[in-house]
Amino acid sequence: MSRKPQPSLSTYHPAQLLVPVIWVVLLALAVVAMPATEAVFRWLAPDARQVIYQRADFITLLGRHLFVVGVAALFTVSVGLLAGVAVTRQWGRDFLPLATQVASMGQTFPPVAVLALAVPALGFGTLPIIVALVLYGLLPIVRNTIAGLKDVDLATISSARGMGMTDGQILRQVELPLAAPVILAGVRTSITINIATAALGSTVGASNLGDPIIAGIINTNMAYVVQGALVIALLALSVDSFFEVLQRRLRSHTA
Amino acid sequence: MPLKDALPTQGRFSQWRPNWVILTLGLAMLAAVWGLPTVSVAANRIVSGTGYPVWQALSWGGGALASLIILAMMVLASHPERTRLSYVAQFAAMVLLLLLMPFGLMAASHWLVDASQPQARLGIGPAYWVVMFLALLGLIELRLRLSLARGWMALLLIGIGAVWLGCAALWLDSLALVQEFQVREAQFYQAIRQHLALVTIAVSVSIVLGMGIALLMRRFYRLQRGGFALLNFFQTVPSLALFGLLLAPLAWLSANVPFAAQLGIKGIGWTPALIALIIYSLLPIVRNTYVALEAVSPDVLDAATGMGMRTSQRFWQVRVPLALPILLEGVRITMVQAIGLTAVAALIGAGGLGAFIFQGLGQAAMDMVLLGALPILVMALAADAGIGALAAQLRRGAAYD
Amino acid sequence: MIELRNVYKYFDDTVAVDDVSLSVPKGKFCALVGTSGCGKSTTLRMINRLLAHSEGEILLDEQAISDYDPVLLRRRIGYVIQNTGLFPHWNVARNIGLVPRLLKWPASQVRQRVEELMQLLGLPVGEFANKYPHQLSGGQAQRVGVARALAADPDILLMDEPFGALDPITREKLQEMLMQLQARLHKTIVFVTHDMDEALRLADHLVVMRAGKVIQQGTPLSLLQKPADAFVDSLLGGLERGLKQASLTRVKDHMAPLGPTLPAQSRIPARYTLRQALSMMLRDHSERLTVVDQHDMPVGELSLRKLVKEAHSSEQGSSRES
Numbered sequence: 001m002s003r004k005p006q007p008s009l010s011t012y013h014p015a016q017l018l019v020p021v022i023w024v025v026l027l028a029l030a031v032v033a034m035p036a037t038e039a040v041f042r043w044l045a046p047d048a049r050q051v052i053y054q055r056a057d058f059i060t061l062l063g064r065h066l067f068v069v070g071v072a073a074l075f076t077v078s079v080g081l082l083a084g085v086a087v088t089r090q091w092g093r094d095f096l097p098l099a100t101q102v103a104s105m106g107q108t109f110p111p112v113a114v115l116a117l118a119v120p121a122l123g124f125g126t127l128p129i130i131v132a133l134v135l136y137g138l139l140p141i142v143r144n145t146i147a148g149l150k151d152v153d154l155a156t157i158s159s160a161r162g163m164g165m166t167d168g169q170i171l172r173q174v175e176l177p178l179a180a181p182v183i184l185a186g187v188r189t190s191i192t193i194n195i196a197t198a199a200l201g202s203t204v205g206a207s208n209l210g211d212p213i214i215a216g217i218i219n220t221n222m223a224y225v226v227q228g229a230l231v232i233a234l235l236a237l238s239v240d241s242f243f244e245v246l247q248r249r250l251r252s253h254t255a
Numbered sequence: 256m257p258l259k260d261a262l263p264t265q266g267r268f269s270q271w272r273p274n275w276v277i278l279t280l281g282l283a284m285l286a287a288v289w290g291l292p293t294v295s296v297a298a299n300r301i302v303s304g305t306g307y308p309v310w311q312a313l314s315w316g317g318g319a320l321a322s323l324i325i326l327a328m329m330v331l332a333s334h335p336e337r338t339r340l341s342y343v344a345q346f347a348a349m350v351l352l353l354l355l356m357p358f359g360l361m362a363a364s365h366w367l368v369d370a371s372q373p374q375a376r377l378g379i380g381p382a383y384w385v386v387m388f389l390a391l392l393g394l395i396e397l398r399l400r401l402s403l404a405r406g407w408m409a410l411l412l413i414g415i416g417a418v419w420l421g422c423a424a425l426w427l428d429s430l431a432l433v434q435e436f437q438v439r440e441a442q443f444y445q446a447i448r449q450h451l452a453l454v455t456i457a458v459s460v461s462i463v464l465g466m467g468i469a470l471l472m473r474r475f476y477r478l479q480r481g482g483f484a485l486l487n488f489f490q491t492v493p494s495l496a497l498f499g500l501l502l503a504p505l506a507w508l509s510a511n512v513p514f515a516a517q518l519g520i521k522g523i524g525w526t527p528a529l530i531a532l533i534i535y536s537l538l539p540i541v542r543n544t545y546v547a548l549e550a551v552s553p554d555v556l557d558a559a560t561g562m563g564m565r566t567s568q569r570f571w572q573v574r575v576p577l578a579l580p581i582l583l584e585g586v587r588i589t590m591v592q593a594i595g596l597t598a599v600a601a602l603i604g605a606g607g608l609g610a611f612i613f614q615g616l617g618q619a620a621m622d623m624v625l626l627g628a629l630p631i632l633v634m635a636l637a638a639d640a641g642i643g644a645l646a647a648q649l650r651r652g653a654a655y656d
Numbered sequence: 657m658i659e660l661r662n663v664y665k666y667f668d669d670t671v672a673v674d675d676v677s678l679s680v681p682k683g684k685f686c687a688l689v690g691t692s693g694c695g696k697s698t699t700l701r702m703i704n705r706l707l708a709h710s711e712g713e714i715l716l717d718e719q720a721i722s723d724y725d726p727v728l729l730r731r732r733i734g735y736v737i738q739n740t741g742l743f744p745h746w747n748v749a750r751n752i753g754l755v756p757r758l759l760k761w762p763a764s765q766v767r768q769r770v771e772e773l774m775q776l777l778g779l780p781v782g783e784f785a786n787k788y789p790h791q792l793s794g795g796q797a798q799r800v801g802v803a804r805a806l807a808a809d810p811d812i813l814l815m816d817e818p819f820g821a822l823d824p825i826t827r828e829k830l831q832e833m834l835m836q837l838q839a840r841l842h843k844t845i846v847f848v849t850h851d852m853d854e855a856l857r858l859a860d861h862l863v864v865m866r867a868g869k870v871i872q873q874g875t876p877l878s879l880l881q882k883p884a885d886a887f888v889d890s891l892l893g894g895l896e897r898g899l900k901q902a903s904l905t906r907v908k909d910h911m912a913p914l915g916p917t918l919p920a921q922s923r924i925p926a927r928y929t930l931r932q933a934l935s936m937m938l939r940d941h942s943e944r945l946t947v948v949d950q951h952d953m954p955v956g957e958l959s960l961r962k963l964v965k966e967a968h969s970s971e972q973g974s975s976r977e978s
Contacts, residue, residue: 044503094275097399098392107588108639109632110595116612116628120621121381159741162706162814163755163804164731177745196493200599203616213499217602222503229499233492240491 016245023238030231031058041223051223053212058231065208065235068126068198072133073191080138080190081183084145085171100146106139111197115204124205133197137190144186148179181250188243195236209235274400277332277345280393284325284386288318291382294363297431299374300620306380312363321359321386324352328393339401346397349390353415356383357422360430368429376431378622405647409640431622439626443611447630450607453525453600454593457532461589464533465540472545479545486538494599497534501527502603528605532596536589543585547578580650587642594635598627657682658703658812658844663712665698665868672698673709674868680861682811683842687859689852689891695868696848700814703846704733716812731755734805734813734843738820740797742789748774748800749785755808773803777833795826802834806841815847819854831857852891856880856900864888877904903931910963911947911956919954920944926955933958 034052041051086092087099114136115129122128152175160170176183202210209232216224292306293313309318328348331341364377398408423433436443472479489497505527551574559569601609611627614620658680665673673695680686688696701707702714705726714721721729742751749770756766774781777799789797798818805813819827831854838845838858849855855862856876863873864884872884880901883889893900908926922940924933926947933945937960947956 095279098276098396101395101399102392105639108591108635110591110598110635112595112598112609112612113628113631113635116616116624117632119616120624121384124619153739153741153744155737155739155741156743158706159735159737159801160743162701162704162730162733162735162737162741164727164729164733164758165754166727169758174743178743192491196495199493199495203602203613210495213495214602216499217502217604222506225499226503229496232496233500236491236493236496237488 016248020238020241020245023234023241027062027231027234027238030234031062034058034227034231041227044223044226051221053215053224053227055211055215056207058209058227061207061209061211062231062235064126064206065195065198065232068129068133068201068206068208069191069194072130072137072194072198073187075130075134076137076141076190076194077187079134080141080186081145083138084142084149084183085176088146088149089167096146099142103139103143103146106136106143109136111136111193112200115197115200119204126201126206129198129201129204129206132201133194136197137194140189140193141183141186144182144189145179148182148186149175151182152178181247184243184247184250188240188247191243192236192240195232195239199232272337273333274337274396276396277393278329280389280396281325281329281332284389285322287382287385287389288321288325291385292380293382294360294367294380295378296367297376297378298372300376300431300434300622304376304378307363307367309382312367312380313359314362314366317359317362320355321352324348324355337400342397342400346394346401349393349397350411350415353387353390354418356387357419357427361422361426364427364429375429376434376622377427377429378431405640405644409644432625435620435622435626443626446606446608446610446627449605450594450597450609450631450634453528453532453597453605453607454590457529457536457593457597458586458589460529461533461536461540462586465537465585466544468537469541469544469548472541473548482541486541489534490538494531494535494596495602497531498527498600498603501531505530524603525600525605527603528597528600532593532600535596536593539585539588539592543581543588544578547581547585548574550581551577580646583642583646583649587639587646590638590642591635594631594638598631657715657717658686658846659713659715659718660699660703661713661715663699663702663714664710665695665702665707666710671868673702675712676865676868676870677712678861678863678870678873680844680846682844684860685838685845685847685858686861686863687847687849687855688863688865689849689855690865691850694865696863696865697816698868699865700816700846700848703812704730704735704814706730731758731808732810732812734808734810736798736801736805736813736815736818738817740789740801742797742800742804744789747786747788748779748792749781751789751800752803752807754804759808769807770803773806776806776837777803779803793826794822795830798822798830799833802830802837806837806843811844813843813845815845817848817850820849820851827854834858852893853900856904864891877901880904899931899934902934903929905930907933907945907947907958908956911958912962913956914954915957919946920957922946923948923952923954924958925950930963933963 035057038052044051083099087095115132118128118132118135122131156174156178157170160174165173198206198208199210199213202208202214209228212224212228213232214228216222216226216228288309293309293311295304295306297304309321313321325348328345331345331348334341360377360379360383368375368377394408394411423430427433428437468482472482492500555573555577556569559573564572597605597607598609598612601607601613608627608631612624612631615623615625615627660676660678663673663676664671676695676699678686688699690696698707702709703716703721705721705724716724716729743754746754749767752770752773753766756769761769770785771781774784779796779799784792784796784800789800792800801818805815819830822830835858847855847858859876861873862876862879864871864879864887866887872879872888879888880892880897883892883897889897906926907924907928907930910930911926920942922936922942922944923946924936926949936945937943943960945958946954947958949955
């Protein structure tokens, strides 16, 4: 066991939440106050007939975006965790090499290509997007669940068993808590990628925050593009910074 | 005395332990062969085709042959002992299946596509895709069990790919994908060139830039925190958003600064694409360069100094060679990421293979989407495997030295 | 009472434990000694069914261990391993309270027991209860490990090289602590170690293993006096064996009554070991020592000649306060 200089333990400062809260406030502001900023965007697109994206208001678009990403995340996290746990149990060991290999190859498949391949198979609309996001988002979670569980010190598990813990207790009370930081990192990667990929979904018939960008590019209306891009970027940064805080809190316990 | 033991006894007697992975894959393949449409036939490019099950597409004999190969593999996999020979035979069965598949398409084309209708086309059905996917998974599984070198696997896949391409080029004129390709052959090669050019330029620029930044960070410690935070920040911003956000200032630049316009800087096109690609590529390069240089063991550096090496000698002759594999790992990540992101760049008019994807999606022409997506996938996998192999080679060299 | 009768353990085709029989009476301390890979840890791990034995019988209190539910069995047996196996995400108090909580003790009782144990092992509650394992030194961590094993007051304690990863000074301190604990608690202990000195110091009964087989077993003194073969002899220190044996024997068991001759200048307390007596003779260039009681009153004498003669015959020795 190596003893590293110890970080201060579990010091939870409300100040840590400051960064995500700032991003969320900015996001909320951008979504609600967008119609009021016409003057600014007029300057960006002086010739356009409209400068604020009107086909749907930004609150609805944000809601749809969050819905798609959220539903996908629900599936990816539950299925990914189950799969990761299953292949690291004695009875699922057969599947471990393949699962590890495939999950680590996941990052090689470009999200666009995955999305594009999903459409011929599943058709246009929201459902195919969700399916594509689930399939793609699964891989980082499975990979990190496997890595996290494999990283748990064998001596710890052995002593847990020696103390008379059942397999279920070992999994719930020892393995999963110890693997949690790594698993959470996987969830973070998965959701961050999915927020970006969902935006591309508006090219395959799902309506969400990608819409204004696509519409803006097609109509060469810079104002639309910037509005869409701004809101997606703020959404991604908000979610990501929340995960950052969560991870820091988890890490502070185990060094 | 018999022991009624709750724990699994690892006795002297080998138990029945089939390879559940291959059995599961085999079952799924059989289900796909008989349960999903094998091919689809459409009268022209736009209408959606009608699917045909395996007994109509490949005749009962064809379906039976495929099932037989799959069953043979499953029987081998359920053999009580896991021998190398059995795995080799299973591997061969998978390869045979993949090699026979294009010939099945030929048969289907012969039976189902009306030769008098030049517009009629044959689409590869879900059963084909699923079986192909599962067979590849099976090959990966067997490769791991046989611990085959990646190089052999790559050669084998290239071989299988060549058979497919050969069949497609020579005999599969009615295949929708082939027709789509023939219509825009020149465009296709042009797109591949553009795609590769964008990726190469972006990655090379970011290698030079990224290594410079990493070296600066090592020298000026204060840069480090802020630098990584900034690069992380950009990596978090979704690609579509970053491309979008770059459009506006560049459009303004080209409208208001004549010199920029002369340089070819435009809001739409390759400029924002390249800038965004470089920004995204910087993080993995900088991070890996930094980590690689930091990771060299202090003992080794100490020894180098003790032997009388100058700082610069130590850097170039010790640090850099030892850091190279990790550095290449960064290049690999960057390359794969850039290949995918360049596809998105097609949305802002940068060209490349992404253009096929988005045009295809716009026209609901799925084969055109495939024409864009498949090469991107192949390129990403090839870059991943190629650079990965190079890094492994370097690592092995380092281990011997 | 732990009893192993002709126990075998196979891993695939290799024999890890080969016909091991031994018995540890209640309250006794048994050490399994041998080089790494000799099957001593495997033997230990079969006792709490972390590994299933392949052949033979293992009895705990005259019951075959296969009759016990493995999980419940393990909760009744304390278990300490080399790298402590403390849960890094739990603080010290929670780690120690693990087994009582598994046994569903009421919370107040668990807390009380944890505090009791922390005191017993010299870990001030206020200072350590809320620390995490990574904040402890190696010695402190293993104290917690021992406390955790003792938490549910098991009769049996299995210890797998518990002090193997500690520096010599800490190791000696913890050995001392374990001896004191054992003097109070009288657990039935099986202790695995590769350190013969540790085994000689702690154990009532020594079992020397090699290649899965028991080469020799018996009291420390009997082994020192008559090692079965060259391997045991070398484990026992070869040439130094005599000294080790001397360190197990007390002066009071070998002193002669005060004779007519003038008492020697050098004085040694009766409770000291023969090894210390020998050292004193060498230091003081004296072939005789005067033995004194705790009030420094002469009660006998010890001569080098007698010491050398008797060292081999005495079996009654081992009056070490255990």
